[in-house]
Amino acid sequence: MEFLQTARPRTEKNVMNPVRELQNHGQAIWLDFLARGFITKGDLKTLVDNDGLRGVTSNPSIFEKAIGSSDEYDSAIVSLMKKGDRSVADLYEQLAIEDIQHAADVLRPAYDRLDGADGFVSLEVSPYLANDTEGTIAEARRLWKSVNRKNLMIKVPATPNGLPAIQQLISEGISVNITLLFSQKVYVEVAEAYLAGLQNYIRNGGDPAHVASVASFFVSRIDSAADKQLDEKIAQANDPAEKARLAALKGKVAIANAKLAYQEYKQLFAGEDWQKLEAEGARPQRLLWASTGTKNKDYRDVLYIEELIGPDTVNTVPPATLDGFRDHGELRDSLEENLDDARQVLAALADAGISLDAITRDLVTEGVKLFEDAADKLLGAVARKREKILGSAIDRQTLSLDPSTAKSVEAKADDWRAAGAVRKLWQKDKSVWTNTDEDKWLGWLTSPAAELDRAADYEDYAWRVKKQKFTDAVVLGMGGSSLGPEVLAKTFPKAAGFPKLHVLDSTDPAEIRSLEAAIDIARTVFIVSSKSGGTTEPNALKDYFHARVAKAIGADKAGHRFIAITDPGSSLDAEAARLGYARTFHGDPEIGGRYSILSPFGLVPAATAGIDVTGLLEGALVMVRSCGAQVPPHDNPGVQLGLAMGLAGREGRDKVTILASPKIADFGAWAEQLIAESTGKEGKGLIPVDGEPLGDASLYGDDRFFIDIRTADEEDAAHDEKLRALENAGHPVVRIVMNSIEQIGQEFFRFEIAAAVAGAVLGINPFDQPDVEAAKIRTRELTSAFEKTGRLPDEEPAISANGFDIYTDAENARALREKGADGELSSWLKAHLSRAEPGDYVALLAYVARNEDHIGELQRMRLAVRDRKKVATCAEFGPRFLHSTGQAYKGGPDSGVFLQITADDPRDLKIPGRKMSFSIIKAAQARGDFDVLTRRGRRALRVHLKGNLKSGLSRLDDAISRALM
Known part of the structure; x- marks a missing residue:
């Protein structure tokens, strides 16, 4: 120095x-x-x-x-x-x-x-x-x-x-x-x-x-503030003597x-x-x-x-x-010299109309702000140094934003820093959002650290599972209870000595049969996962598989093959105790389902499959620290992503297109649910697009926001070239590179923070799901009717033909007929798809078994629509999506054109102890979903395929192709 x-x-x-x-x-x-x-x-x-x-x-x-x-x-x-x-x-x-x-x-x-x-x-x-x-x-x-x-x-x-x-x-x-x-x-x-x-x-x-x-x-600082006001008074004064008197006070106030x-x-x-x-x-x-x-x-x-x-x-x-x-x-x-002069200086200042009390009050506020600003700069610098030292141990994120979005993100980050919004978020201050009940749903912020403290219990549980020599483990859940575990099941290879992890989140009889055929029922452990304990699908699946296990190994032993994950005091909590489940894990009531992956709802399936829970949590904590309360918005990766998503969405780029590389391909489905349920409500929101293969830049409108996530060892030159083309065309592109799949916990937390921040930017509560509840209510009305009459209420198709029926409400039917819909399936589809304008999206909602063949069919259909209409497309399977993107489709922006696909089930499955079968539940869910869409004024059409499903899907694919000509 x-x-x-x-x-x-x-x-x-x-x-x-x-x-x-x-x-x-x-x-x-x-x-x-x-x-x-x-x-x-x-x-x-x-x-x-x-x-x-x-x-x-x-x-x-x-x-x-x-x-x-x-x-x-x-x-x-x-x-x-x-x-x-x-x-x-x-x-x-x-x-x-x-x-x-x-x-x-x-x-x-x-x-x-x-x-x-x-x-x-x-x-x-x-x-x-x-x-x-x-x-x-x-x-x-x-x-x-x-x-x-x-x-x-x-x-x-x-x-x-x-x-x-x-x-x-x-x-x-x-x-x-x-x-x-x-x-x-x-x-x-x-x-x-x-x-x-x-x-x-x-x-x-x-x-x-x-x-x-x-x-x-x-x-x-007092003289600086007083002198500024004195200069203003001097400039306003006309009397030279007054100017001189005021000037004589400069540099004197602080000492006095x-x-x-x-x-x-x-x-x-x-x-x-x-x-x-x-x-x-x-x-x-x-x-x-x-x-x-x-x-x-x-x-x-x-x-x-x-x-x-x-x-x-x-x-x-x-x-x-x-x-x-x-x-x-x-x-x-000098300190006690001229005390009378000091008193006169302060009196003269007051006579000039300048309040020293006001100056000092403002200086305290300003001083706190200056120290906060310095602390932000300091902590931002430390954050950058920490990230550099971590190197590949932390996933890299780069934002390539169009000038408009980049400018908005920079300005909003400044606003968030000045307001201390990141600290408020971590303090569970609901004013960050809508000031309603958000403070009651932020347990996920601290769950990685809290669960790491319980890592020994997970390790002991995993050891006990391994000791049982199970061949398979099946998670029975929906939404956050299934999509997170599914990412783990599809991302991590099977661990030696541990059961293979499966996830079942469907009421489709064919899909249930397919899962049952893939496991040894006598050597399988079932994980019933439901926060509330009252979710329809896992309860029905629980009853079905409990009976199957009882038949295989005896009713007295069946309960020992089941694990429950639920909130304390739920109906499932009581049922697990009654049936003698091997173990019940309690979730945190302050963590919503879609934010629950780093809680027992994700960690119990992980431990069951032999995934290193301690490593998963320690990896997640790296990102928790990077997104922590003291990390300013400009250096906070989760906040940066959330601000970018939210602000791009407000500017019309609301189709968040997730491109996940093969090793982590299923991550997009989890992120899709998180983003859709968190942001799609009150007519606002982001529409996540998962599984849509990356095309040429010319195929995309100006409503896209791309997130590309991959592991470092998955190089793809052609893919990178397409990303650069998107950037050159002005599309915002976020690139996230993970060093390995073991760091996926970082991405769970990054996206959770980002979803919460995006919700704040959009001005909504990211932790409720009002429109999911609306579909559940309508489904319960239909199933209640079945319980009373033994059949679902009749419904009248808009048209019935050989091989298909078409359903929609009167308003949609009128609009489609005006556009040329007649007796041909392709005419209805042509009229329907013609309603998709730039900035809209088309969603295919199929209530059929989710398998490779059907996924391929929907992919062909969606790509035909995307390439011809140049709009974003979604391909979803019901009832799974009801607990995921269904919220955004019903409550988000009115930019969706929906094609629901239902079909006859050739073989039903009964549920022990219930009047309803799985086919009836699925049909009620599909109808409940569709009813809410049409009641919300959405552009929705339902095609019911009759007869052989494979040929029906083929006819539908052909009809869509002809409709797009």
């Missing part, structure tokens, strides 16, 4: 060192600067020896310059992370604590020599806690304990919420430096808080001799204010009450002059030292001011 070169003995011409001589006037000099090299190279000790320096202060601005603006701390960060990854806030705090400890050790001889009267180093609590009394107290206690140095002072701001914290900390024997103090009135409150704290400490048996405090009274505060100090620390405390060993709370570097170049650079010299005070100075005073500072006892 250049300024340190002047910390040397003065020349013979001027032997006296004004800095050291301040001690003879009763004033201590502290340095407002701290950096690691400054300590380790001995420069701090040089100032202590040569200048008689007696203290050091730090704040976020100081650490931001030291850590963020150089590589001085890089090796220290590397060393810390060799012990294990940690949060950005923790990394900074460890660095700060080490610096404070080393500085305190350098100053300890002075502290001991002065019997604890000086020799202090100050460390500030987080500026984010300025308005949080309890948070300030808790952090101050923690820092005091962590630093573990007697000559430490904890800095606490003089905000209204800071004052009770100050009193409490002093009452616990913690030395405090009160910062951001501008007002005489507030100074009196600060001093009274100190005195009250001392009294409590003594009353509880504490020795006050070990407690010290300074009240940091800020100076130059400080001098009068010192008079308050003399009164507060005198008299009988203080003498009693002093007799117990208490020390006065010294006034400390802070912000003493001049901001106005017209003023003498050492103005705020020379004019504020007096006994029992401290002046904390920046390096340049220290150099200046050492070189040309002039000494005199």
